[in-house]
Amino acid sequence: MARMAPGVGPKSLLHPGFIGAGSTLLIAGLATDIMYWDTSNWQWANSSAWLIVGGLVLALVAANVLIIDFLTGRAGRINWISFFLVAAATLLSLLNVFVHSRDAWTSVVPQGISISAIVTILLLVAAFNGWKVTTIRTPANGDRL
Amino acid sequence: MTHAMFRALPALCALVALAGCGDQGGDPMRQYGADPYLPEPQNYLLPPMSVPKAVGWKPGETPTVTGGLKVQAMATGLMHPRIVYPLPNGDILVVEGNSPGTTPFRPKDFIQGKVKARAGTAGRGGNRITLLRDADGDGKPEDQTVLVDHLHSPYGVAYVDGTLYVANTDAIMAFKYALGQTKITEPGTKLADLPAGPIDHHWTKAMAASPDGSKLYVGVGSNSNITENGFDAEEGRAAIYQVDRQTGAKRIFASGTRNPTNLAVDPETGRLFVVVNERDEIGPDLVPDYLTMVQEGAFYGWPYSYWGQHVDVRVHPQRPDLVAKAVKPDYGLSSHVAALGLAFSKGETLSDKFSNGIFVGEHGSWDRSPVNGYQVIFVPLVNGRPEGKPVPVVTGFLGNDNDTVRGRPVGVALDRTGALLVADDTGNAIWRVSADQSGH
Numbered sequence: 001m002a003r004m005a006p007g008v009g010p011k012s013l014l015h016p017g018f019i020g021a022g023s024t025l026l027i028a029g030l031a032t033d034i035m036y037w038d039t040s041n042w043q044w045a046n047s048s049a050w051l052i053v054g055g056l057v058l059a060l061v062a063a064n065v066l067i068i069d070f071l072t073g074r075a076g077r078i079n080w081i082s083f084f085l086v087a088a089a090t091l092l093s094l095l096n097v098f099v100h101s102r103d104a105w106t107s108v109v110p111q112g113i114s115i116s117a118i119v120t121i122l123l124l125v126a127a128f129n130g131w132k133v134t135t136i137r138t139p140a141n142g143d144r145l
Numbered sequence: 146m147t148h149a150m151f152r153a154l155p156a157l158c159a160l161v162a163l164a165g166c167g168d169q170g171g172d173p174m175r176q177y178g179a180d181p182y183l184p185e186p187q188n189y190l191l192p193p194m195s196v197p198k199a200v201g202w203k204p205g206e207t208p209t210v211t212g213g214l215k216v217q218a219m220a221t222g223l224m225h226p227r228i229v230y231p232l233p234n235g236d237i238l239v240v241e242g243n244s245p246g247t248t249p250f251r252p253k254d255f256i257q258g259k260v261k262a263r264a265g266t267a268g269r270g271g272n273r274i275t276l277l278r279d280a281d282g283d284g285k286p287e288d289q290t291v292l293v294d295h296l297h298s299p300y301g302v303a304y305v306d307g308t309l310y311v312a313n314t315d316a317i318m319a320f321k322y323a324l325g326q327t328k329i330t331e332p333g334t335k336l337a338d339l340p341a342g343p344i345d346h347h348w349t350k351a352m353a354a355s356p357d358g359s360k361l362y363v364g365v366g367s368n369s370n371i372t373e374n375g376f377d378a379e380e381g382r383a384a385i386y387q388v389d390r391q392t393g394a395k396r397i398f399a400s401g402t403r404n405p406t407n408l409a410v411d412p413e414t415g416r417l418f419v420v421v422n423e424r425d426e427i428g429p430d431l432v433p434d435y436l437t438m439v440q441e442g443a444f445y446g447w448p449y450s451y452w453g454q455h456v457d458v459r460v461h462p463q464r465p466d467l468v469a470k471a472v473k474p475d476y477g478l479s480s481h482v483a484a485l486g487l488a489f490s491k492g493e494t495l496s497d498k499f500s501n502g503i504f505v506g507e508h509g510s511w512d513r514s515p516v517n518g519y520q521v522i523f524v525p526l527v528n529g530r531p532e533g534k535p536v537p538v539v540t541g542f543l544g545n546d547n548d549t550v551r552g553r554p555v556g557v558a559l560d561r562t563g564a565l566l567v568a569d570d571t572g573n574a575i576w577r578v579s580a581d582q583s584g585h
Binding site: 040041042043045046049050053095097098099101102103104105106107109111 | 252253372
């Protein structure tokens with residue numbers, strides 16, 4: 001049975017957890033948008049606005065953690081498809097937070113809920129790659145780890 | 146923090162290029178009168194904003210008045226004075242108050258509060274009424290005392306028959322008061338509750354007594370810009386109430402008035418007039434604030450529509466039945482001026498020019514570029530109805546570049562000599578405008 005010596009195995013990536021947490025909030029934002037569309041109850045729209053703000057804060061954290069992943073030798077090559085999906089979802093959510101800052105109905109319908117739906121699709125596709133936007137760096141022989 | 150944010154604004158605009166930050170308002174004169182120009186409503190990512198920075202008045206600085214008039218500071222160093230109210234014996238009451246403070250609900254509330262605070266809206270209110278005594282009528286009070294203290298965001302005030310009524314944000318209080326008294330020590334009694342918290346977005350409660358003194362009219366503003374805090378929060382709001390002075394019983398006299406910021410009764414006809422601040426964030430030229438005679442039982446549109454049947458799509462569910470009933474107001478005051486002051490001018494006042502009309506204090510805009518308002522205007526009356534072009538009477542509240550603001554006019558009133566009094570809640574002063582007798 002092959003056993004890796006302690007300390008020489010690949011280190012796990014830190015950023016996917018933060019992308020996953022942020023994605024959860026942004027996807028929940030679609031659910032609350034749908035609830036507002038259905039009920040016209042303002043607290044659903046209010047919830048969406050806070051969820052998107054929360055998602056963007058976690059996106060900022062994830063971006064910093066991604067840099068740490070590179071600096072600490074955890075990340076290998078960037079996966080451009082995953083990176084594009086997550087980056088596009090983030091930029092659209094930034095747009096969406098302004099749409100959601102409108103007052104009442106037009107803060108959600110039709111643009112807000114549409115952007116939330118696109119963001120949700122992008123993030124769910126990215127989920128198939130475990131919300132990783134890089135490969136895990138595999139230590140080569142002789143690497144000082 | 147605020148300053149950094151303002152430097153960041155152009156960057157934000159670039160970021161959200163379709164935001165419409167560059168959407169400039171047109172000539173406000175198109176929106177005065179019975180038939181204001183109404184463009185198509187817009188949807189913004191960031192509504193057009195321009196908020197001058199409050200700097201106050203330097204010693205010796207005053208607002209500017211038109212020819213034949215002079216202006217002097219009657220009182221300074223006040224705490225956010227909003228309403229100025231002359232009593233029958235010549236004493237002048239100054240109501241000093243500000244918002245009780247609202248709980249921010251949405252991410253936007255945190256930012257918007259800071260933006261508006263730049264122009265002086267966050268000044269601490271005195272929660273009191275100050276009495277100015279100017280027995281010889283020269284505009285220099287011989288005496289200044291605190292008449293009532295520890296009020297709760299007071300705004301409207303009315304003296305009727307040995308009683309001083311004060312409209313706190315949550316209730317009308319009645320104080321036994323003999324004219325000439327300079328301090329009220331006896332606690333007041335509550336005449337009637339008024340819709341207030343939670344939120345209390347438009348907190349001011351304007352008040353005026355009916356000509357026979359049997360009723361009090363009270364203006365209650367909406368609890369949001371356009372129902373974004375939910376319909377439950379709007380229960381009993383955006384309306385003008387009639388309150389029985391003896392029993393405190395109240396009923397809605399007119400509704401659909403988004404923020405009825407001041408009320409006044411025409412001394413000749415006894416008709417009730419109101420200035421109403423209309424909705425924001427659908428364009429620099431939407432929706433014009435207005436001045437109107439209040440028709441009993443009328444519905445003026447908010448939130449479902451504006452200026453008659455112009456539907457506001459931000460309100461959901463919509464109510465076509467109420468839109469159909471919405472009454473057009475009498476006279477547009479142009480958009481976002483924040484008309485807060487209202488006073489009738491009849492007969493011998495400042496000059497012949499102002500012998501039949503209404504003074505309106507325009508506190509000034511935030512949701513518009515270029516800024517609008519920041520002045521006191523005179524609106525002529527023809528057959529008891531506002532008609533014709535407004536005349537700017539007191540101006541010069543803004544710095545030259547419109548980037549700073551020295552003061553902002555709120556309540557206006559005429560004293561017994563016919564001089565115009567203006568409460569300035571950012572300059573914390575009372576300005577007195579009178580005929581210039583020096584012959585210049």
